[in-house]
Amino acid sequence: MPFMSMILQVDAWKLGLIFFVLMLAAGWAGTRVRAIAVKKQQNENTRIADASIALFALLLAFSFSGAAERYENRKEYLLDEAIAIGDFAATTSMLENPERDQIRQELVGYVKERLAFGKVRIEAPEMQALTARSxxxxxxxxxxxxxxxxxxxxxxxxxxxxxxxxxMTMTHDKALYGSRNQISDTIIVLLITFGLISAFMTGRFGGSSDESSLTSSIVRRQRQWHRFEVVI
Structure with missing residues (x-):
């Protein structure tokens, strides 16, 4: 099963919770590595954490921008389809019977299927049958x-x-395309990867600058006290 198919079958709040737990675990792993480095007196300062967080923020911004744009496009496609169906129904109402009643009956069933379209996941097996009936x-x-x-x-x-x-048929195809136009698997994988890397780097190097400042302050105070003792 493709990665995106598995993602689409999970609720958004569950995905957020899983990602949050993974980032906490990555941050905790970073703090453990930092503790080991402190014991070995490897308190080097680095900009890797800042760079990884900046890259993660940039990727996250682009992902949300793309998702929001796709969402707005899908709403626009659905609105266009509803208007097209209404216009076609109004035009067919001026036909003579029996064609008018026949088309009206078909349109009623067509609208019901289009309403059911919004309640079915795009990767669900029912979607193919629903599209075929339309x-x-x-x-x-x-x-x-x-x-x-x-x-x-x-x-x-x-x-x-x-x-x-x-x-009506053109807007149907556009709505179907909009539902299938999801963010690519590569973007999702990169987003998760850089999120975990950023959390790990934050835990690994987050306290390095503070610890370095504290160490420098202690050394400076010791030197001042030593000079004071010499003067005395």
């Missing part, structure tokens, strides 16, 4: 329209009907 509804509506055009019924509505039907 395509089948579109084909039924197209066959009814073909009969209307062939029999030259309501000839003044032929162009609006075709435009409305094309708009």
């Amino acid at each position: 395509r089948e509804r579109q084909e039924h509506i197209q066959s009814i329209l073909h009969r209307v055009f062939a029999e030259k019924k309501s000839s003044t509505l032929h162009t609006p009907l075709m435009n409305g039907f094309n708009g």
Whole structure:
């Protein structure tokens, strides 16, 4: 199973909790390594922690920006599809029976399936069957329209009907594309990796500067006290 498929099947709050625990564990591991380094008097100061945190923040900002943009696009696609279905339904209401009732019946079923589309995960097995049923509804509506055009019924509505039907099918495809357009697996892996590295580096080098400052202060005070004793 692809990595992104496994990610999409887990709730967001569970992912956040797991990532938080992993970062705590990485930070704790960093503090343990720092404690060992202190015992060996390896209190070197470094900018690795700052660089890793900055890189993690940059990657996190780009990831949230991309996710927010995709989310807004999906909302726009769904709104466009709802408007297209409404326009097509309004146009078909001016047809004569029995085609008007037939298309209305197909549209009712089509709308129910499109509403169910938002409740099913994109990687779920039901999604493929749901999409296939929507395509089948579109084909039924197209066959009814073909009969209307062939029999030259309501000839003044032929162009609006075709435009409305094309708009409905096009927005359907755009909504499906928007749901499948997720952040790539590579970005997710990099985000998790740099998050753990940043937590580890923070634990490893977070107290180095403070410890160095404290050591320098103690040494300076000892020298001052030594000079004071010499003067006395």
